[in-house]
Amino acid sequence: MNLEIILFIVLALVAVVSSVAMITRPHPVISAVFLILNFFALSGLYLLLNAQFIAVVQVIVYAGAIMVLFLFVLMLLNTNKEDNIFKQNKALKIFAIAIAVLIFAQVAFLIFFSSPSDALNSQVAESVQSGTIQQIGTKLYTDYILPFEAAGFLLLAATIGALVLSKKKFE
């Protein structure tokens, strides 16, 4: 058992436990903190997959920017906690969990019986090469320049939209 597998098991356990804890804690702020923990575990998994750039962006953008936005809104709205998540409307909750289990079973069935890793024969060197910021930057600024510009425009539109929506009064 080498270090890589141990790291994978630890990070996967953290990701699983924090995601389950996130949906079962009644207090929204604690949910947000568990989601941040989940993002950090995912960032570690990206590093195991040789995706350095995505791992760093995950921490900066998700755990940094987006979750701070969530926590700010939680602070502003001061919502009370949701007691008895599972008590009220029990039939609906059981139905929801059944649907989620069904989705998981379906995807797991597909993954096990198609065994996608048989179809690929990858080299370690290629994989290490593909995750560097140089490779991603080259792709982003040559082949994918148009989607990149569109993403920038989307962010501008979202900023203006958020400003308009959170104005005091609609005219």
Place this chain on the structure above:
Amino acid sequence: MTSIPLEYYLILSAFMFSVGVTGVLIRRNAIVVFMCIELMLNSANLTLVAFSSFLGNPIGQVFVFFVMTVAAAEAAVGLAIIIAIFRNKLSVNIDEINIFKW
């Protein structure tokens, strides 16, 4: 590529996606529902990065970059909508936000 099979990452990602679905369906706080959507987006990102890494092809990671952009835009607009609703209804409980319900 590594000593860990691709399937492990895919199963982890599928599990996180189902947890996100459960969260969207059982939680009543609109902000927590939003956080569950972020969890689902992240599980999709994990799949993309795993395939990209195992194929040795950077395009999957470029796509993850775009997914993160869309997630950031979605969070900004969605939270602004939640604030606007809270201003009118003084609540973010999605059972009480039913003005479009016939």
